[in-house]
Amino acid sequence: MANSTVNNGVNVDALLAAREALKQAPEAAKFTWRASCKWQNGTHSQTTIKGFHGLGADQQHKTETSFSADHPEIFASEDLGVTPVEYMLVGLASCLTAGVAAVAQNRGVQLRSVESRVEGTMDIQGILGMDSQVRNGYDDIKITFNIDADAPKKEIEAIVAQSQKRSAVYDIITNPTNVTVVVA
């Protein structure tokens, strides 16, 4: 139940209305998210995001955003952007954080601050092809939330658990997702 004195800046009523509307038009729930990447030099690339598809129509972000990725200097690269694997941590932390705000709003809990620290460990013997028993990706990711909110710790933990349960990025990372790579 939304509590009208609580304001985390999430319009829960609009989300609940959208859910009702999509019940009548499930095709509109099919989204396509897109990005375009352009190699610059070495391991440096630039990826641009502007449009996506959803609610049965092509949509646009208010602004086009471009992201630099690179490898760090200790890999003999120029460090002109964060690494691709760090973008995964950005996605995970931001997804769970948005969920915490939305769930807290829906449960009538006023948030004062939500901070998190995410760490992913990786043995680079994988990506360097040194040991076929070592995976390329993260062997483990841990995210720790520090939340100041108008609720006991048990309720805060339940909010975080619900955010995790509905998180798109948490699902993408923890479960297998099909990726097809094509050369045009």
Add this chain to the structure above:
Amino acid sequence: MANSTVNNGVNVDALLAAREALKQAPEAAKFTWRASCKWQNGTHSQTTIKGFHGLGADQQHKTETSFSADHPEIFASEDLGVTPVEYMLVGLASCLTAGVAAVAQNRGVQLRSVESRVEGTMDIQGILGMDSQVRNGYDDIKITFNIDADAPKKEIEAIVAQSQKRSAVYDIITNPTNVTVVVA
């Protein structure tokens, strides 16, 4: 075999030397990548990346980078950043692109341009909790490369395949990765 007339800007010799050095010191291959996220308001957050750990020491990127994430206006949000799921596409495209440059360098293939378009499809009935049979994350991701290089298409395809085989992000997305969520 590296071909000295080919220059994709990747220092393959340094990478091969690093691989040799790590054989003697496998502990140095253990990396930790980190990000800190701070909720702003609504679904808007800011994630900052600066330091990481690897080669047995704490390391720093040349610059600290901060990333805004938000939900779009059609979700009743303010669209003050790209969505968390779009960050996953940034990571995937940039990881495979860096790999293409490195593998091409190692195989003596001069690249002229590498562009890719990545699309992820998702049924938002999952994240809205409308249908427990629908997953929260992407049901499918496809990345299409357009590569102009000094090599026949078969060789270009083999370079992309090798990049995919050694890609950390491709591994993270296609295989299950453990994520622990903790409230401090």
